[in-house]
Amino acid sequence: MQNEITAQFLREAYGAEAMAYMRYKAWGNAAKSEGYPNVSRLFEAVAFSEQVHASNHFTRHADIADDFLVPDPASYPRPHPSPCLSV
Numbered sequence: 001m002q003n004e005i006t007a008q009f010l011r012e013a014y015g016a017e018a019m020a021y022m023r024y025k026a027w028g029n030a031a032k033s034e035g036y037p038n039v040s041r042l043f044e045a046v047a048f049s050e051q052v053h054a055s056n057h058f059t060r061h062a063d064i065a066d067d068f069l070v071p072d073p074a075s076y077p078r079p080h081p082s083p084c085l086s087v
Contacts, residue, residue: 010061017054021047 028043 007061010057014054014057014061017050017057021050021054024050
């Protein structure tokens with residue numbers, strides 16, 4: 001993928017799908033606790049579809065070389081080992 005605008009759209013879409021997933025999960029839990037198990041199952045089903053959408057965006061975005069949705073953990077500074085922990 002050559003276009004930075006497309007990459008930005010994928011990052012935004014991933015964030016939106018992830019937030020939608022969490023909202024539907026929360027609403028499903030609320031419906032279940034309020035005694036509406038069928039409504040809860042509907043919210044769970046929709047949450048699953050949002051999870052699939054987010055996963056698809058993340059997977060497609062991962063194809064972009066040198067671009068991460070989250071910082072690369074390898075780039076974090078490593079702490080110096082404590083002398084008291086040496087063997």
